[in-house]
Every structure is written in C-alpha cells, then in structure tokens.
Amino acid sequence: MPMTSTADVVVIGGGVIGASVAFALARRGASVTLLDASTPGRATSASAGGLWSLGESLGLGCGVILHTAQQGAGDGPAPLPRTFMDFLWTSNLRFPSLAAELRTLCGIDIEAESATGLLYLVYDEEQERHASRIVEWAGSDHGSVEKWTPQHIRDRDPLITHDLRSAIHFPGDNQVNPMLLTEALKRGACAKGARFIAEARVRALRCSNGRVVAVESDKGTIACGAVVNAAGAWGAQIARLASIEIPIHPVRGQIICTEALQPGTLRSNLSTRDCYILQKAHGEVIIGSTTEYCDFNTGVRYEDMCSLAAGAIRAVPALRNVTLKRAWAGLRPGTPDELPILGPAAELENFFHATGGFRTGIVAAPLTGEVVAASVLGQTPEFPIEPFLAHRFQFLTA
C-alpha cells in the first residue's frame, strides 16, 4: 500500500483513552493522527460513566458485585494499591477544569456532575464490617468519606430503600457522560491540529530496526515517528502486530438502562453488592454491571438482566414499575492485576501502551492522556508511571 500520509504520532483506538492521549499530544504541539474502527463492545460507549476514584479503587461498583457473585458477601473485595487510588484521585480532580476547557474549545458539555457523590448501601452486618474497613482504609487523605445513617439517606434520597443499615458516602465520586467526554476530547484534539480518521481499522504495523515506521489501516498507510496502542480490549491484538505480548483480556460488562425519568429523581450514584445505579443527565437510570471473562462475546444474558433488575429494585423499590429501555454489553480492557498498562514498550523504541483501563478507564482518562503524551514526547510524566509499565508482566509473557 502506498504511503498516504505522515504524522509524528499515530494513536490507535478512538475510545476515551485514545481520544485523551490524542488531545494531550495535540495540546503539546505534536502532529497526531487518531485512528478508530467501530467495533461492537467498545468499552467507552458501553460505560456507565461513573467517576468513582475512591469507590472503585476500594472495590465498590463492579468490584463488590463480582465479589458477591463469586463468594457471597464475606469480607468484601480487597482495595487496589494506593498508588493507583492516588492516580485515579488525581485524574478525577481534573474533570471540572477539563469540562470548562472542552466547552470553550468545541462547545460540548460533557455533563460532568460535581455534587452527586457515590453512596455505598450497607444491607447487613457483614457489609457493615466491610464498610468500616473501607472508611479506615480511605483515611482522611482523600476528601471526607462519611458514614450515613438511614435517616440521613432518607432525607436526601427518599426513594432509596428503608431496609438498610447505613451507607458510606464518597462526596468526590461523581459522574460524566463518557461518549460526550470522548467526542469532546476528539474534537478538542482536532481543534488543536490533530487528525481523526473514522473506520480506519489497523491491520499491520511496519517495523524496521527496532522501531515502528508506519501504520497500515483500511483508510491508508501512515508513516509515523511513534505509535500509541489505545485499542482497549483489543490492545493485545494491536501489540501482537508488532510481535509484542501484553496480558490484556476482554472483561464483559452487561448493563441495563431505563426510560428517562425526571432528572434528579435519584440524587446520589448508588453502589450495592448487587449492582450500581446512576441517573444520567437526560434522565435515564443506568444499572450495571456484570464482570465476566467470556472472550469477545458482546451478547446480553437474560439471567443477568434479571439479577440487575432485582438488585436495582432492592435498592430503589420505585424502579419496579419503570420501563426498561435497553440492555447492552461492553468489553473492558482487563489486566491480571487490574492496573492499566501505560508507557513505553520495552521491545520497540517508539511503541507506547495506553490500555488496561479496566473498570476505571473513564475516570482515569484525563491523567492517562497526560502521562502517556509526556512519555511519548520524552518529557517527565507528572505522575510516576513505573507501576503501570508493561514490563511488570514479563514473567507472564516471556
């Protein structure tokens, strides 16, 4: 195929991570081409859009649902390493300013909410013990994690079930519209000079002397100075095009969504051991989500729809009579240790990873874009990326 164009950096994958990396690169003045192919199951379009830096790193949201499904409530899931919690926390703090910047740059409101907070509902004694450990672990370094009484919950969100013991409130854990965020980052990148090519499935990487020299796609071949692998759950396939192995696995998440209700019907984002529940800006209530390894299958299972519905009705009984609009599934880019894979590949001088966002890819996106862009351009990332280097899996892939 003839060389159709050139770019300093080619970013492969137009989900939230690729868009954020492209935006950060373009902002630093690099010439960027962002390639995407629409693939069923892409995580960003399936995502709930929770910005739960503390909640998810403490094992709530999907973590506790999986844990409950696998072994009953018990001790509750273990928290993720503190460095990662700090990474998500730092990233989450970017949203207010990022929202303002993107609004000015491309006129898109990413619907980043600032005051909903996440509420973890505690139904029984076992969960109560888990909750106490969470409060302890979170400590006072990140905002003010609080325990709420049933009365307090009722006063603020009267539709929440009265049949609970308490709840933990995470004031900083809010939400965003993941697709609008991605679209705004993409258009923002373009406004700063980047080029976006849709339906450009990457088929091959041309390598020579330990470097990638060109990316071959359905929409032409692009000569490049560096490549960023932001292909989400398909990240291992892209790496393999350069004969690199990384342990990325698709992790299916099924999710259901109701018709639009009056916005503000639910004030908090809710996490329970059965599901999580959040009302989006347009009024739909999203109820997620399973966490399953089933290869690239993007189907929805009847039984899982039923258990999500049951979990939602338990938490918010009034949802019983609400009409279901849609069920779908997405593929999270999962890694063995649940941490992302970011930064340079050891095998090729100019090949960088930005994948493995797993269940926190949306909240992680702003900082992920910054640190990967810095690392591509040879600058010092503002947050250390050593814990996230692909290198840590050498023993797995050797």
Next chain:
Amino acid sequence: MSHSAIVIIGGGPAGMSAAVAAATQGLSCTIIDEGFALGGQIYRKPTNPERAPAPHPRGEQLRAEVAKLAQQIQVRNGDNVWGIFDELRVAVTSPDQHTELLQPQAVILAPGAHELVPPFPGWTLPGVMTPGAAQTLIKTMGVAPGKRVLLAGTGPFLLAVACQLVDTGVHVVAVLEASSRPAWLSLPLHGFRTPKILAEGLAYLNKLDRAHVPVRYGRIVVAAQGETELNAVEHAPVDAEWFPDNNRIETEQVDTLLVGYGFVPRVQLAQMAGCNLELRPDVGGWIPVRDRNLATSVAGIFAAGDGAGVAGSLVAALEGQLAGMAAARFLGAIDEATFTAARDPIEQELVRLKPLRRALDKISALQPGLMSLVRDDTIVCRCEEVTWREARAAVDAGSTTYRSLKMTSRAGMGACQGRFCWPFLSRLVAAEAKCSLADIGPPSARPPLGPITLGALAPQAQDK
C-alpha cells in the same frame, strides 16, 4: 406454561401458515402475536364488527385452519416477544408484565414489516400519519382518520387504503404516487402470469375513478404545514430520481396526510438471535440471510414473510408453509422425500409470483430525490427529537455509523432503537459522508424490543 416444539413469532399470514404446516405434521406450536387476535397486518380482525368492514376471507380461512388444529397450536395473543437469547430462548411478556422464557427446539420468525416514512418539513405534525395506521383505525374500529385526506408515497398499498377510506365515507382529496405513470403502465407486461393480482390493482383504480379521487403520478409531498396540527400540504412534480420541481408546488388544504413509501422488515429479533443479515434495498433493507429452505444462519431459526424481505401477503403465506415444513424436517418429524414433495409446489408458486413482485419493487424503489426534502431544522429522529442540523454536525465530525451517530447526537437512542428513523437517516448519512449503506450498517438491536418494566424481570425482588 408452553413446551411447544416450535415457537412462531407473528400471527400474520406467514406465522399462521407456518403453524398450520408444522402442526399438520404432528408438531406442537405456539404462535405469539402482540395483536388481540391472529391476522397480522392485512388480515387484522375488527374489534368493533358492527362498524368495521368485514374481515378478509383469506384471513378468516387461515384463522379457521389454526382453530381446527387447536390441539397442536397454542395461540398467545397480546403477548410481546422482546428478546431471543442464547440456545433459542425466547423472552415473552404479557400485558400484565408476566414474563416467561420459552425454550423451543425451533423458532420461526414471522414478525412482518413496518411502514417507511421519510422525514420532510412538518412530518411530525399531528394529522400526518401512515396509511397503515389509518387502515388500522378503519379495520378494527371502523373509525375514519380525518375528514379531508391526502395520500402520498409509492406502491399499490396506497390505492388499497384510499379505497378503504372511500368506503368509510372519507373525502380523499388525491393519491400522489411518486413514480411516473409510464412506469406503472409497464406493470401488466410483468404480471401476465398473475392476472388476479393485476385485476385487484385495476379494481382499486376503477373504484377511485368512480369516486372522483385523482391519482396523480410523479408527485411527492415536499412539506406539511400547520402550527399545532396539520392544515395544508405542499406537493410538487418530480423527475425520474424524485427530485421535486420547487417552482411548481401546489398547496392542498387537508386535515390528514397519509405518507407511506413502502415497508421495512422487522429484523430485530433475528439480529438479537445472531442471524447474519444482508442488505437488500429492493425488498426493504436489511434482511436475514436465508437458504432455500428459509433457514437463517442460526441452526433452528427460520424466517418467513415480510419480516424476511417485503413481498406481500401471498408470498408470506407460501413462505410460512415452507418454513413450517422446514422446521418439521429439522425436528425430524418428516423425512427428506416428504419435505421435497411439499416444497416443490410452493417453490413453483413463488416463482410464478416473482416477476410481478420484482417489477413492483423496481417501480417503487426509493429514489435519491426523496432525501432532498430534509432541511436543517427537520427532525430526523422522533424519539429524541434530533434535527438534521445536529445529526449532520455529528456526521461531519466523523460519526458515520449507527453506533457512533447515536452516541454523539442521540439519534436512534430512543425506545424505537432507530427502527423508524434509521432507514432514512442511514441514507442521509451515506449521502453526506459519501459512503455506502452497507458500510453504515443496520441499527444494532438490543433487548428489550418492546416495553417491559424492571419488575417484569424480577417479580420476586425484595422491596419492603
């Protein structure tokens, strides 16, 4: 609870014929239809028999055949099939929200088609509806849709509905047929093997002539006017590609406008079941890929009738028979010889009907001019009230697939999942982005297809 060997979705001519064929071979079938009685679109049964016209005799006959096999055929009317899951599991919910998962050994999809309405300025005004909706009012309740009615679109269905309106005493101002008169005059050349159908068409024209209803060829509606409801319609003559001549617009004062440009197969259940689709604009758009025996790409799932490619009620009934026999063979109820002996005459009949059908499809094929009516502020997705300006901005920014356009503009995000807007929106997108309809793809189909509540999925859920 049903443990039928075969679940048939849709109780129109295709579904009823399929059930009769399979039940005659001794198989147990369940027909599920969301309507209150069997019949489907064409053979719909009146709810108000005193006022509504008498039901079609062919429909009565099929209903009687089904009734005779009541031992084998269970009929579930009023129930909605909203999903097909792995291993042929069919999710059904009744109006009281009782939900069941049926697990037959074979499924016959016979869900029919829905009507195709292009967006044009004013098309969402009250008073603008489809010919089928007007027909349903007449057929079930004997109620007229309006006082002064204009019909516009393409195909013989417009003439049929115009005649029914005349019979109900409605003043039909005119029928506007987009294709040219010479094109229609060529039809008898292709229909000489099916004279009865041609005669039916001629009878419609005669009746309209006697009622002084003009049929005006080569004209389309370009805009509907009105503040809160329809009061006038603008129409114009078109060229061979249906581009209107805006210097020759005529305005007609009417309270009702019926617009129908053919039908789109309802393929969502086939999609959910994982059946491969192919793009066939000549028969309505995306259809399930089928083999000679109407088997889809998923073992045990067959598809018949308008839902697998629009071809009318006669073809639907024949296909239903064939699908019923094919399912019986699939389940081992009949041997190969019996099956082929049954298939041969059905295929011969299908071949006889084909030339006329092909000619009709060609005459009524949508032309690009129809896509030129949309203006910036025209709504292109009714559920989410997305305008063409908003959708086009998303297309121009690179959102050229159903999935990406939905996410960035909300077009197709509503309850109908793009079923109604996407047939035209995809054409607008293709023109804007200079790509093909095949590249753009069908809208994705996700459960639930019809409205169900969360409670329907979790009747036991604790809520104290």
